[in-house]
Amino acid sequence: MSGAPRLEIDLDDVEHNTRALVGRLAPRGISVQGVTKAVCGNPSVGAAMMRGGARGLADSRIENLAVLRRGDPRAPRTLVRSPMLSQVDRVVVEAGTSLNTEPVVLAALSASAAGHRDRHAVVLMVELGDLREGVAVGDVVDLARHVGALGGLALVGLGTNLACQSGVVPDQRSMDELSGLVDAVERSSSLVLPVVSGGNSANLGWAMTTRSVGRINQLRLGESILLGTDPLRRASIPGLRLDACVLVGEVIEVKTKPARAWGATAQSAFERRPRRRGRGTVRQALVAVGRQDTDPDGLTVPDGMTILGMSSDHLVLDVGDHATAVGDELRFGVDYSALLRASTSPYVTTVEHRRPDALR
Numbered sequence: 001m002s003g004a005p006r007l008e009i010d011l012d013d014v015e016h017n018t019r020a021l022v023g024r025l026a027p028r029g030i031s032v033q034g035v036t037k038a039v040c041g042n043p044s045v046g047a048a049m050m051r052g053g054a055r056g057l058a059d060s061r062i063e064n065l066a067v068l069r070r071g072d073p074r075a076p077r078t079l080v081r082s083p084m085l086s087q088v089d090r091v092v093v094e095a096g097t098s099l100n101t102e103p104v105v106l107a108a109l110s111a112s113a114a115g116h117r118d119r120h121a122v123v124l125m126v127e128l129g130d131l132r133e134g135v136a137v138g139d140v141v142d143l144a145r146h147v148g149a150l151g152g153l154a155l156v157g158l159g160t161n162l163a164c165q166s167g168v169v170p171d172q173r174s175m176d177e178l179s180g181l182v183d184a185v186e187r188s189s190s191l192v193l194p195v196v197s198g199g200n201s202a203n204l205g206w207a208m209t210t211r212s213v214g215r216i217n218q219l220r221l222g223e224s225i226l227l228g229t230d231p232l233r234r235a236s237i238p239g240l241r242l243d244a245c246v247l248v249g250e251v252i253e254v255k256t257k258p259a260r261a262w263g264a265t266a267q268s269a270f271e272r273r274p275r276r277r278g279r280g281t282v283r284q285a286l287v288a289v290g291r292q293d294t295d296p297d298g299l300t301v302p303d304g305m306t307i308l309g310m311s312s313d314h315l316v317l318d319v320g321d322h323a324t325a326v327g328d329e330l331r332f333g334v335d336y337s338a339l340l341r342a343s344t345s346p347y348v349t350t351v352e353h354r355r356p357d358a359l360r
C-alpha cells in the first residue's frame with residue numbers, strides 16, 4: 001500500500017453505483033452525467049462512471065477536466081461551474097459543454113470557440129430559488145435567443161441547480177417550471193433544446209417518484225455515485241454501495257489516559273470550549289490524520305470507537321475495548337465534505353483499486 005493517510009476508492013463500487021442509478025433513471029428518460037469534482041477529476045473514477053453507463057463526465061474545475069481529458073479524450077466533458085472570464089480559451093479546449101449565465105462570458109466563449117472545428121455547447125442555467133448560479137426566469141427566453149445567434153456556440157439546453165446553497169428541495173413545481181421554459185424558448189425561436197438538466201443528486205428523490213418528468217432528461221450526479229447517499233437527508237440510497245470511498249489513517253500513540261483534561265483551560269486550537277467529559281480513564285489512540293487531511297465532522301469511525309477531538313495533524317479517538325496498537329491502520333467512512341477535503345489535501349494519497357476478477 002502507499003502509506004497513510006490514504007483515500008481508497010473502490011472502482012467496482014463506483015461502477016456499480018453508476019449502473020444502478022443509470023438503470024433506474026433510464027426508464028424515465030433521464031441520462032446521467034458523472035460528476036468528478038469530489039475526487040479532483042480522478043480519471044480512473046471517471047472511467048468507472050463511464051463503464052457504469054454515464055453519458056459524459058462533469059467537473060467544476062478546468063484543471064480537473066484537463067486531467068479527465070488526458071485519461072480518456074473521448075468521454076464528453078462538461079464544465080459545471082460558470083466559466084471564469086479569464087479562462088474561456090481553456091474552457092473551449094477542455095470542455096465540449098459548459099453551464100453559463102453571463103452574457104459577457106458567452107460573448108468571450110463565442111469569440112474563443114469561433115476558431116475551433118466544433119462549436120462549443122452551452123447550457124443556460126436558470127435561477128429557481130436556491131440562489132447560487134442562474135439567470136432570472138424572466139430573462140431566459142431573451143438570453144437564449146441571443147446565445148442562439150452567437151457564432152461558435154450551440155445552445156443545447158437549459159439547466160438548474162438546487163439544494164447546494166440554500167437547501168431548496170427540487171420538486172414538481174420547480175421541475176415543471178424548467179420544462180415550461182424549454183417549451184417557451186423553443187416556441188420563440190427555431191431552436192430545439194436536446195438537453196434539460198434538472199439538477200444534482202438532490203433531484204433523485206423527485207426523479208424516482210414523480211408521475212411526470214416533463215422535459216427533464218439529464219441529471220448531474222456526484223455524491224450519490226461516490227457515496228451512495230442522497231444529499232437532502234444524507235440517507236443511504238437502497239441498493240447502492242456506501243463504502244466506495246474510505247479514508248485510512250495510521251495509529252501513532254495508544255495510551256490509557258484520564259477522561260478529563262487537567263489544569264486551567266481556555267480555547268484550544270480549533271474549539272472555543274473544548275470539553276472532555278466522563279470519569280476515570282479512557283484508552284486513547286492518536287491517529288496521524290488531521291484537519292489538513294479531512295473534515296473531522298464528516299468521518300465515520302469503526303464501531304465501538306468515538307472521536308474525542310481533531311487538530312491540524314491529530315485525530316484523538318476513544319478506542320474502548322479495541323485491540324488497537326501503534327502502527328495499526330484504521331478505516332473511516334467519509335461524507336461529501338470529508339471526501340472533498342481528503343481528495344484535495346496534498347498529504348493524502350489516493351489509491352484506486354478494482355477487486356480481483358474472481359470476486360467480481
Ligand SMILES: *Cc1c(COP(=O)(O)O)cnc(C)c1O
Nearest residue numbers: 035080161200201220221222223
Ligand atoms: C457539484 C455539482 C453537481 C453534482 O452534485 P452532487 O450533489 O454531488 O450530485 C451537479 N451540478 C452542479 C452545477 C454542481 O456544482
